[in-house]
Amino acid sequence: MNMPRIQIQQQFSQIGLQRELGKHSIEQPRAELNMHQEQVKVELSRTDGKLDIDARKAWSALGKAKFEETTDRIAQQSLQISMQNIASLAQEGDRMMAFHKKENAFAEIAKQRMFKQFPIDIVGEAKYDNVDVTYTAGSLQTNWKSGRVELNVQTKKPIIDYYPGKVNPYLIRQNFIFMSATGQQLDAIV
Template identity: 35%
Template sequence: MGILPLPQIQIHQQYGRIGIDADMGQLEIQQPRATLEIRTTPSRLEIDAEPGMLLIDNTRWHDALGFGPSLDVMSRIYSKASNIALQAISKIVEEGNRMAAIQTGENVIKSLAKESVNEEIVIFKGTVVGEASLDNIDINYEPGKFDRHFEAAKVERNVTVHAPIIEYQRGKLDIYMLQQPKLEITPPQIDLKF
């Protein structure tokens, strides 16, 4: 009798396979711009000005030229009348003394006539006109009023910030069995004949 071979069991295994179908999700973000609103009030300058006043009084200057007021001229003549009269009497006495001095041989009447014309004009002018001076014109200046009011410009800013808009679409994820796992066991053939 020979040696019998040992029976062998055959095992066949098939692994399971999983199928996955996945799509990525989509994320969409939108950021609206912020709104900026600016309001400007312009600056304001108000000026209130009154002109200055220049007052020139040339009454004394006119008076010194002989164009003064009549009342002042008459008053001046009246106040100096007694003095003029005394000067005139004194002059007459002096002229009489000159005419009495015949021994000098001078033509006194001719000389006195010449002198009297000029002297009378000088006495008359000194009496009628006012005093001549470098300071005969009075100048007075009153400055005007100057007032200013300034308002600076104003800037108002309003910023409106908008929230971002976020949209998300979920992806697809399918998991399925592509191949089922399998285990096959094949028994040996047993020869039952002895």
Template identity: 30%
Template structure:
């Protein structure tokens, strides 16, 4: 039995050389800027003075008659009353004289009682504990309040990103190869 010739195949693999360095990231972010402004609160209080009103006209009128216009008005009205009283008294005397026939109605009895002078009208008013009028006017204070106001302004800066690529070297150290070795052929038959 004869074995057929065998072809011999020899392969060499390829060898690659890879040299790689990774890339580098650099990230930097500046701090945010914060601006804060505050308007302080404000309290305003405005007070009003107290008003004191003292009216002593009635007291002065009781002490010394008051002002001339009021005093003259009292004198005038007092004289009118005295005149009316005097007229009434004269009428009464006339009535008594007309009734002279009654005992005790003699001219001496009637006219003899009229020797007193009439009093001058009172120029003062009556005295009282309530002659002085006192009024006190007060007003509440004006209060206004403005609350504090804060304003915050934030400026945010974007991050600064920097990337440096790494190195990548690829080269072939050994190329692939295939060798075919045919069998030896015996030409003899």
């Protein structure tokens, strides 16, 4: 017996896509930078140092002292010499009054006085530190005013361009369902 059969054939559709990629571009304009600088101000004030050299003792030791110093030295030494003379006169007077010693005091005193000298030293003492050096340091004052930098930055927005892509679908193969019946007794009741 030949049974009827139903045949079904099916085919899926096939779609093709034609694509165009999207594009984008980004540009970043440079920022503008304005800079202003105020310079640092420095003021310096100073006083000079002072160097004092006192060479009076050295010149005095060389015998080339100032006139005032020389006359002062002569006056002081003359006073000492006169005090020594007064003391020696008193001693000589005592010798002259001593008759009992049986010496010729007048002749001996005259003989001693004939060759006696009274030197006056007008030259100062020679020492290794006759020159006095004194240094007084000066001062330095610094006044400064700080500077500054002013920055003015103007940024710019980026330029962004976007071009979207495209998708074009197309049909490559049509879908279908095909049904067919085979056999002799299609309308028969079984």
